[in-house]
Amino acid sequence: MTLKTFKPYTKSTRGTVVIDKSALWKGAPYKPLTKGQNFTGGRNNFGRITSRHIGGGSKHKYRIIDFYRKKKNIPGTVERIEYDPNRTAYIALITYQDKEKAYIICPQGLKKGDVIESGKNVEIKIGNSLELKDIPPGTLIHNVELIPGNGAKLARSAGSSVTLSGYDGDYAILKLASGETRKVSSACIATIGTVSNPDQKNIKIGKAGRNRWRGKRPQTRGVAMNPVDHPHGGGEGKTSGGRSPVSPWGQSAKGLKTRKPKRSDKFIITRRRKRNK
Numbered sequence: 001m002t003l004k005t006f007k008p009y010t011k012s013t014r015g016t017v018v019i020d021k022s023a024l025w026k027g028a029p030y031k032p033l034t035k036g037q038n039f040t041g042g043r044n045n046f047g048r049i050t051s052r053h054i055g056g057g058s059k060h061k062y063r064i065i066d067f068y069r070k071k072k073n074i075p076g077t078v079e080r081i082e083y084d085p086n087r088t089a090y091i092a093l094i095t096y097q098d099k100e101k102a103y104i105i106c107p108q109g110l111k112k113g114d115v116i117e118s119g120k121n122v123e124i125k126i127g128n129s130l131e132l133k134d135i136p137p138g139t140l141i142h143n144v145e146l147i148p149g150n151g152a153k154l155a156r157s158a159g160s161s162v163t164l165s166g167y168d169g170d171y172a173i174l175k176l177a178s179g180e181t182r183k184v185s186s187a188c189i190a191t192i193g194t195v196s197n198p199d200q201k202n203i204k205i206g207k208a209g210r211n212r213w214r215g216k217r218p219q220t221r222g223v224a225m226n227p228v229d230h231p232h233g234g235g236e237g238k239t240s241g242g243r244s245p246v247s248p249w250g251q252s253a254k255g256l257k258t259r260k261p262k263r264s265d266k267f268i269i270t271r272r273r274k275r276n277k
Contacts, residue, residue, distance in 0.1 A: 002019075002020045002199075003017055003018070003019060003020065003199055003202055004017070004018050004019065004020040005017055011207075012206045012207035012209075013206065014206075015204055015206045015207075016204060016205070016206025016207070016210075017202060017203055017204040017206070018203060019197065019199050019200070019203060021083055023081075024081055024082060024083050024090065025080040025081060025082045025083075025093075029061065029063055029082060030093055030101060030103070032101075033063060033064045033093075033101065033102070033103050034061040034062060034063055034064065035061065035062050035064065036061060036062070037060070037061065037062050039057070039215070040054075041054060041055040041056075042054030042055055042217075052217075052219075053216060053217045053218070053219050054215060054216070054217060055215065055217045056212055056215055056217065057212070057213060057214055057215025057216075058085070058213050058214075058215075060085040060086070062086055063082075063084050063086060063091060063103050064103060065091060065103050065104065065105060066102040066103060066104055067105075067143065067151040067152040067156075068149075068151050068152075069104070069118035069129040069143075069189060069191070070102075071096050071098075071100065071102065071118065072118060072119035072120075073117065073118075073119035073120065073121075073122070074096050074097055074098060074117070074119075075096070075097055075115050075116070075117045076094040076095060076096040076097070076102070076115070076116055076117065077094065077095050077096075077113065077114070077115055078092050078093070078094060078110060078111065078112050078113060078114045078115075078116065078127075079092075079093045079094065079095045079101070079112070080092070080093050080112055081093075081106050081110070081111075081112065081196075082103075087105075087156070087157070087158075088157050088158035088197060088200045089105050089106060089156065089157060089158045089195045089196050089197055090106040090196040090197050091103045091104065091105060091106055092104050092105075092106040092110055092127075094116065104127075104143075104191075105142070105143055105152075105156055105191070105195060105196075106195075106196040107126050107127050107142065107191060107192070107193035107194060107195060107196060108126075108159075108193060108194045108195065108196045108197075108198060109126050109193060110126055110127045110193070110196070114126075114127060116128055116129075117129075118130065118189070118191075120134070121134075124136065124139065124192055125192060126192055126193035127191065127192065127193065128191070128192050129143070129189050129190065129191045129192075130189060130190075130192075131186065131187055131188065131189055131190075132144075132164065132172040132184065132185075132186045132187070132188050132189070132190055133167070133172065133186035133187065135164055135172075135190065135192070136164075137164055137165060137166045137167070138163070138164065138165075139163075139164050139192060140161045140162070140163060140164075140192075140193060140194055141155070141161065141162050141163075141164055141190040141191060141192060141193070142154075142155040142156065142160060142161050142162065142190070142191055142193060142194055142195045143155060143156060143190060143191040143195075144162055144174065144184065144188065144189075144190040145184070145188035145189050145190070146184060146188065146264070147185070147188070148185055148187040148188050148189075152189075152190075152191075154174075154176070155176075155177070155195065156195065157195060157200075158195055158196065158197035158198065158200035158201075159194065159195055159196075159197060159198030159199075159200060159201065160177055160194065160195050161177070161193070161194035161195065162174050162175065162176055162177070162190070163175040164190075165181070167186060168183060170185065170186055170187075171183035171184060171185060171186060171267070172184050172185070172186045172188070173269065176272070178272035178273065179270070179271075179272045179273035180268060180270060180271060180272040181268075181269040181270040182264075182267050182268045182269060183267040183268075183269065184267065222241065222248065223235075223238070223239065223240055223241055229248075230248050231243065231246050231248070231250055232245070232246070
């Protein structure tokens with residue numbers, strides 16, 4: 001896929017950069033693998049806003065993705081590659097030999113007509129899914145399970161991948177894009193390759209209206225408010241609040257650790273890299 005720019009007939013098109021989707025399927029999704037979605041608009045059951053800046057947006061159906069790769073040792077052919085409005089990656093419609101169909105996260109380089117398979121003793125090639133213990137070290141993988149049989153959780157967004165570094169007993173050692181190194185059971189399944197649509201990071205929205213189509217409402221800066229509305233509010237002229245950056249409720253926006261301890265913490269070998277402040 002390539003990036004697409006526009007002649008600057010308007011101020012918004014001057015700054016807009018989108019992805020050329022001309023090679024994708026142009027029809028409707030496969031209906032039996034879709035379902036409706038309910039949108040809250042950021043409101044709870046009392047109608048009060050509990051998640052700010054959410055509302056509106058285009059209506060679309062959810063595509064049911066097979067994160068389990070349930071069809072074991074049954075070859076499937078890629079029927080088409082589609083855009084999915086619910087995620088940054090593209091999805092591929094697979095038709096298996098028993099005529100059953102399924103959507104999967106499309107890896108980079110997978111094409112219409114390619115044959116893929118999951119299960120034991122399958123070939124190490126893009127789109128094939130197998131257990132971590134059967135994958136050679138140094139391989140780039142995506143759609144990785146954290147718990148065997150629990151469905152893929154890691155590396156599912158556009159352009160993402162995980163490097164299989166090696167093994168430690170019954171565990172595989174994974175190097176994540178964040179810089180984190182962790183152990184995962186070698187019985188977990190993963191898919192060979194990186195996720196499609198790596199140019200997603202180069203998109204430029206171009207105008208406020210496109211964010212409204214995506215269900216994002218405008219955000220007001222705290223420094224533009226009054227002191228009663230935000231800790232950054234008030235002051236003479238364009239001040240920055242006169243204090244360290246915080247949320248509207250006073251929680252630090254720079255480096256405060258809010259992650260609660262998890263049972264899987266013992267499997268983390270190296271923590272992810274710290275953000276540049």
